[in-house]
Amino acid sequence: MKKKILLIATGGTIASRNSGNGLTPLIRAEEILSYIPDVYEICSPAAVQICNIDSTNMEPKHWKMLTEAVKDHYDEYDGFVIAHGTDTMAYTGAALSYMIQNSSKPIVITGAQKSIDLEITDAKINLLDSFRYAADEQSQGVQIVFGGKVIAGTRARKIRSKSYNAFDSIDFPFLAMIQDGRIMRYIPAIPYEEPVAFYEKMNDNIFLMKLIPGISPKGLWFLFEQYDAIIVESFGVGGIPASISDMFYEMYESHPEKVIIMATQVTHEGSDMTVYEVGNKIKKECRFLESYDMTLEAVIAKTMWLLANKATGKSDIDQLFYRKINYDLIFNVFSD
Template sequence: MKKILLIGTGGTIASRQLGEGLSPALSAPELLRYVPDVRSFCEVEVLQLCNIDSTNMEPSIWCALAAAIREHYDRYDGFVVTHGTDTMAYTSAALSYMVQNSRKPIVITGSQKPIDTDGTDAKPNLRDSLFYACDGLSEDVSLVFDGNVIAGTRAKKMMARSFNAFYSVNFPVLARIQDHHIIRYIPPSPLRGPLSFQEELSDSVCVMKLIPGARPEMLGYLFENYDCIVMESFGVGGIPERMLEKFYLEMGRWREKGKFIVMATQVVNEGSNMEIYQVGQKVKQDFKLIEAYDMTLEATITKLMLLLKRYPSSYEKLRREFYREVNHDILCAFEEGSLR
């Protein structure tokens, strides 16, 4: 029988009504009492890392979570993390980069309703996650929700209250869990290297979302306070004409200090490609900008947090590693006119 470590972090799944709205109150051992049947297919031990609303999730907790998995890695066959849904996609992406090439499954799950309420989705989600973590073909970091198994770097919360809250963006779901069966759509791929952990992240990453008429002066402020700006542009990507002069001025001023911009798109599906339109092509070439392409925003941000910590003074190394695929996070990059 497989031995699984259940790591509790709080979230809706562990919440109760405490008078001023839902708030995490149940511990990981208490969650298990609502799914007693899982004892028939696995042995579960628990670790309560924290008990927070996932709105309060932050990189320091991701670091503690990665450290806990490293510390207990040899003692268990798999790991299940219970988590709030609002930042769950960020956590699943962050763990994908902080724990790479894991032959053992690391599963993130939660629910839209607390586990002690009628009609909750918490019980099937927790049961499915433990079941998936016990399967011999399961590996690496994934998010399990509403029967879907999603690569940790491809998950995005798309529904605020519905049970089918998470979608896999620009990549198929890995599997479906139905009636105690795992239906795999994507076969496990050979892991590309030895197991590795990184338990430090940079928090010097921010997001600038372009809107029509955005003030160019924002760039100076953001560069002053952050080392990396992820700029969410429109469509396949570009810089508005009214912002170009300031963009060139600030990029010239700050890139000598190791600060840079990564271009992304506000469009959820299909990704960016700045080579297509004049508003994007020249500025990308002039500054050799990194582009997120088909990556989710959550994966883009957390990957940059890790790489900024690992390569604080080498843009070229960071750029190269950004385009290295980790846990299905990026399918292709149109670099220097060639499809990779």
């Protein structure tokens, strides 16, 4: 019997047509299926539409809608394919990795760089690959399938704005490749020991502070007053420059309940605040969390998730932040 796979459409380039002012999502879920008749040889598909937006407008409320759609139909279907715009796809992949955990059924996110109604497009092959992966017996959890690559939801990043090979897996192998209709797995799926868990709350009251040379301390007081967590996107392996270090420490002392996370602007190899004095000193004084080898998209989504769902105190937050979920963290934080 063919697997039952549900297409959940959200809009994006894959569903766009030219409106006269540029591309905008206009193609609905059922019409998307009509462009890939070969899908009926792979599985028994169905489709629902939860929104029809450019992924630039994707917000945590839409992640909640996606989570609810999967939860509501979880017992009816063997897998799910989410059609999504590419610009924020990595954020959604990370967010759903935390909002839908331990899923024995695959939740595959895909999209395209060209609309599905064009003669030359990557949309059809990406969709067919996604349905093929979702219908495979060995697939599970939240993944992104794009350009023949299967990427863990927490490890994806859009690295090209126009090319078909738009996505890469950051500091982690592809889970599989799909070529000529065949799935070649590099990392075998390990069955989850716990049942699927759905989390529908996300706390988006966080701020990403990108450091630039000569950054001014003006506004730090506002960030500490207004936000529950501050993610510092630092240079290199991580540190706080002298131009803001005194004010940063003063604000932290006044707001010890705030969650402060050190990330890096560098794509590969992650953070390590112990390397330089600019990082080591303030980490001891301010109890920074570190992203280590996590992607920035995963850090942002995980922070939203843990603040909303589990955290009861600073020690609880520390333990949750470093709990490995869907391959998001390889570094062994508690090795000592």
